Amino acid sequence: MSAEKIKVNLKVNGEDVTYTINPEDTLLKALRANYNYDVKCGCEIGECGTCTVLLDGDAVKSCVTLAAACEGHEVWTDKGLGENDKLAARLQDAFVECGSVQCGFCIPGFIVAGVGYLKNIGNPDRKMIRNYVSGNLCRCTGYQKIIDAIEKVALEMERGEI
Amino acid sequence: MGAMNTKVIEAEYDYVKPASLDEALDILAEKENVKIYAGGTDLLVKLKMGADLGMDIMMDINGIEDLYGVDKTADGGLRIGAAEKIWNLETNADVIAMYPILSEAMHLMASVSVRNMATIGGNFCNASPVADTVGPCMCYGACVELKSKKGVRTVDATEFFLKPGVTVMEADEILTAIILPAPEENTGAAFTKMARVRPDIAKVSISCVIKRDGDAIKDCRMAMGSVAPKPLFLGDISAELAGKKMSAALIEETAQKVHDFVKPIGDHGTTAEYRKEMAHLIAKEILEKAWENSGGELA
Numbered sequence: 001m002s003a004e005k006i007k008v009n010l011k012v013n014g015e016d017v018t019y020t021i022n023p024e025d026t027l028l029k030a031l032r033a034n035y036n037y038d039v040k041c042g043c044e045i046g047e048c049g050t051c052t053v054l055l056d057g058d059a060v061k062s063c064v065t066l067a068a069a070c071e072g073h074e075v076w077t078d079k080g081l082g083e084n085d086k087l088a089a090r091l092q093d094a095f096v097e098c099g100s101v102q103c104g105f106c107i108p109g110f111i112v113a114g115v116g117y118l119k120n121i122g123n124p125d126r127k128m129i130r131n132y133v134s135g136n137l138c139r140c141t142g143y144q145k146i147i148d149a150i151e152k153v154a155l156e157m158e159r160g161e162i
Numbered sequence: 163m164g165a166m167n168t169k170v171i172e173a174e175y176d177y178v179k180p181a182s183l184d185e186a187l188d189i190l191a192e193k194e195n196v197k198i199y200a201g202g203t204d205l206l207v208k209l210k211m212g213a214d215l216g217m218d219i220m221m222d223i224n225g226i227e228d229l230y231g232v233d234k235t236a237d238g239g240l241r242i243g244a245a246e247k248i249w250n251l252e253t254n255a256d257v258i259a260m261y262p263i264l265s266e267a268m269h270l271m272a273s274v275s276v277r278n279m280a281t282i283g284g285n286f287c288n289a290s291p292v293a294d295t296v297g298p299c300m301c302y303g304a305c306v307e308l309k310s311k312k313g314v315r316t317v318d319a320t321e322f323f324l325k326p327g328v329t330v331m332e333a334d335e336i337l338t339a340i341i342l343p344a345p346e347e348n349t350g351a352a353f354t355k356m357a358r359v360r361p362d363i364a365k366v367s368i369s370c371v372i373k374r375d376g377d378a379i380k381d382c383r384m385a386m387g388s389v390a391p392k393p394l395f396l397g398d399i400s401a402e403l404a405g406k407k408m409s410a411a412l413i414e415e416t417a418q419k420v421h422d423f424v425k426p427i428g429d430h431g432t433t434a435e436y437r438k439e440m441a442h443l444i445a446k447e448i449l450e451k452a453w454e455n456s457g458g459e460l461a
Contacts, residue, residue: 063206064207066220068177113275
């Protein structure tokens with residue numbers, strides 16, 4: 001049984017790209033093999049959430065998403081969001097302002113999940129924020145300041161400031 | 163595969179993406195060792211953990227139109243496309259209004275980023291004894307719709323599962339939809355799962371739907387997760403309640419029967435003893451809650 005390389009066309013951070021992949025490659029592997037190092041590789045089995053990306057606007061775990069299945073889909077990572085999306089850039093700043101970052105390994109995933117929350121739900125409701133980012137693990141901060149940052153931006157959205 | 167797991171998928175396989183259901187059924191009929199990729203949240207984890215699935219072809223069913231949609235059926239029930247994502251279903255107004263504990267169970271599954279990927283058909287076909295969507299579906303009287311080149315058949319959800327990872331599905335079949343009957347008046351439901359933290363896989367779970375007739379039980383259906391080699395429908399114990407007048411004593415008696423009936427195992431999740439003790443406790447709790455939700459009062 002020989003598995004042949006396949007080409008997959010997708011949009012990554014607003015840019016049309018073609019990746020040459022193996023059928024068993026995950027989206028995480030394909031992204032990192034193409035220099036998207038802001039997408040972190042953690043547990044690799046869908047537990048920790050540091051590899052979270054937006055796939056067609058929804059936060060998903062790229063380590064358990066098949067790259068081949070992303071043909072024609074749109075992917076945004078932490079870095080791309082920060083450079084292209086006002087709301088995401090604001091959330092990144094809020095993480096700094098709230099002191100949400102310690103070692104930083106989980107942060108790209110939290111930013112993407114946070115952007116997913118703000119764009120898809122957006123209420124400044126701490127319980128809902130917690131539920132939305134429950135797929136992301138942080139071993140340093142104790143989560144409070146991360147929730148603070150997402151809530152801060154949600155409140156700004158509610159007041160119409162962004 | 164040594165002690166160290168590098169999370170590299172060791173299996174080699176071909177990847178195919180049929181454009182239509184007919185094409186998917188052709189592939190299933192003609193090829194051997196085909197596994198279906200829907201959400202991937204179970205399949206890819208299994209592959210990464212080195213499970214030998216005997217898979218030569220991975221068939222990606224995402225985007226096949228016939229597998230999507232949440233539609234009212236002619237008899238007032240709901241037909242849920244198998245490839246619908248859990249998140250889309252738990253937030254669907256019809257699902258919330260008509261089958262509240264199905265929505266609740268989904269809300270308690272894993273995390274949003276996983277529920278954005280995982281599908282209801284996948285939760286059934288993965289056939290884990292823990293599967294959270296299955297208990298509520300069994301209690302609401304759901305059927306699964308299976309299609310192959312030979313035709314369509316529907317199987318009662320309570321008869322779909324055989325053992326861990328194994329269902330009554332033939333190799334050439336695909337699960338196309340979950341079909342739920344119309345909800346009835348004076349019906350109450352409850353769902354509970356025990357887990358260390360909320361997004362965890364359940365140590366033990368229970369679902370219950372009660373149809374009430376005045377102060378008596380017209381019909382009761384209970385199902386449990388993680389207490390048997392498959393999602394367990396408590397058909398006989400539930401059926402014995404039909405026609406009986408509801409009381410605290412009846413609930414206690416039934417909870418004891420559930421406790422005596424289940425034969426859980428101990429694993430990495432928890433011990434067999436814990437599961438058995440909890441079975442008694444949560445059976446009592448959900449019978450009370452489902453009765454209350456049906457509008458009944460406990461004497």
